[in-house]
Amino acid sequence: MDAGNVLIPCWLCNAPSALSVCFFVLFEVGKSGANGLAVKLRIWGVFSLEEQGCWLKTSVEGQSLTVEGGGDWTVTRSAHLDGLFGGLMFDGIRNVTVDVSGLTALDTAGAHIIHRTMSELDKRGIATELAGLDAAYKPLLTIVTEADDQPHEALHEEPHFILAMFERVGRTFVDAMIEAKRLVNFFGLTIIAFGSAITRPRRLRPIALINQIEQTGLNAVPIVCLLNFLIGIVIAYQGAVQLRQFGAEIFTIDGLAFGIPREIAVLITAIVVAGRSGSAFTAQIGTMQVNQEVDALRTVGFDPIEVLVLPRINALLITLPMLVFLADVAGLMGGALMAVLALDLTLGQFMNRLEDVISLQHFLVGLVKAPVFAYIIAIVGCFEGLRVTGSAESVGKMTTKSVVESIVLVILADALFSILFSALGI
Numbered sequence: 001m002d003a004g005n006v007l008i009p010c011w012l013c014n015a016p017s018a019l020s021v022c023f024f025v026l027f028e029v030g031k032s033g034a035n036g037l038a039v040k041l042r043i044w045g046v047f048s049l050e051e052q053g054c055w056l057k058t059s060v061e062g063q064s065l066t067v068e069g070g071g072d073w074t075v076t077r078s079a080h081l082d083g084l085f086g087g088l089m090f091d092g093i094r095n096v097t098v099d100v101s102g103l104t105a106l107d108t109a110g111a112h113i114i115h116r117t118m119s120e121l122d123k124r125g126i127a128t129e130l131a132g133l134d135a136a137y138k139p140l141l142t143i144v145t146e147a148d149d150q151p152h153e154a155l156h157e158e159p160h161f162i163l164a165m166f167e168r169v170g171r172t173f174v175d176a177m178i179e180a181k182r183l184v185n186f187f188g189l190t191i192i193a194f195g196s197a198i199t200r201p202r203r204l205r206p207i208a209l210i211n212q213i214e215q216t217g218l219n220a221v222p223i224v225c226l227l228n229f230l231i232g233i234v235i236a237y238q239g240a241v242q243l244r245q246f247g248a249e250i251f252t253i254d255g256l257a258f259g260i261p262r263e264i265a266v267l268i269t270a271i272v273v274a275g276r277s278g279s280a281f282t283a284q285i286g287t288m289q290v291n292q293e294v295d296a297l298r299t300v301g302f303d304p305i306e307v308l309v310l311p312r313i314n315a316l317l318i319t320l321p322m323l324v325f326l327a328d329v330a331g332l333m334g335g336a337l338m339a340v341l342a343l344d345l346t347l348g349q350f351m352n353r354l355e356d357v358i359s360l361q362h363f364l365v366g367l368v369k370a371p372v373f374a375y376i377i378a379i380v381g382c383f384e385g386l387r388v389t390g391s392a393e394s395v396g397k398m399t400t401k402s403v404v405e406s407i408v409l410v411i412l413a414d415a416l417f418s419i420l421f422s423a424l425g426i
Helices: 075-086 108-123 135-149 161-199 206-216 218-246 251-290 293-299 304-342 347-357 360-386 392-424
Strands: 004-011 022-031 037-044 046-051 054-061 064-073 095-106 127-131
Touching: 054 075, 064 075, 064 108, 075 108, 095 108, 095 135, 108 127, 108 135, 161 304, 161 360, 206 218, 206 251, 206 304, 218 251, 218 304, 251 293, 251 304, 251 347, 251 360, 251 392, 293 304, 304 347, 304 360, 360 392
Parallel strands: 064 095, 095 127
Antiparallel strands: 004 022, 022 037, 022 046, 046 054, 054 064
């Protein structure tokens, strides 16, 4: 059969009222060798898709396709508009012109569809041109184009758990160094405030100081003495059990005389004060931060460090050494009670042995540590209190943080003291 062209007009009838299509179909029928006939279908003429508020019209001339669009190209019509563009056929097309002169509205959704369609055609080697875009829409299309063209971060696999562990450790270390820097800066501010208060004694605020001494010192005596008394009992009992195996129970008193005044009493007392007074400092100042009372102090010309921090530091510097001394006495009393009960010693024998082995140096070692621990607890508690933001959750978070930091720093300082005293032979 000789090759020929048959032009068949077709109409799509009974279409929905919101959608109309009118086009011509050109069938090309030709020879296909021994296999029979070959039939090719080519769209020719006008192809129209419309919906209320959003429409496309296409026309083909040779290898050029013109897409005319108009109406509302916003997010409310984006699903339908995406379907219209997705239904277009570009077989045999080399040039595409998108005419958007009929737009009545355009937002980022419509602009994204325009840019995505033209980008896909460019990747297929089809030349594209955008025509008729209103000047008011050009900045929007430019922004969307730049955003779409930015390379997206590729999804990466989770690192090996060992690498993740090192990353967490490193991040924690860096955060700790930043926190330490801020704390040292706050320490410097308190030193400056101390110097100013010394030159001007009125700034010491004796009423606030007495109030803090009562809260941090006097009210803490029962719990401090009770805990150290019980600790003395435990140490004496454990020491007696172990030393009895060698017939050296009497040296339990030596352990009490050496350990309680130098280490145990001061450390237990500092931990109790950190949990009791340090947390109170953070909660009190943090609540003032939430209520904007600290800002009010600054507004009327008062220095919050001078008004809120110094009285608390001074109070702990005074009370903690006193509490440590009482803790020494309570711990030794607990040890004496257990020695009498477990070692079958009289109180007189215990006191005689204690007098032989104990020295003033042991008490002084603990009392020297006390002011340092007091300063650490006070500045950490006040520092975290001043960092509270405007929420009750922040108060609780910073209170917990201040207690943990205080205890860690106190134990670290105690370790440094032990190394120093050992090097000095004390």
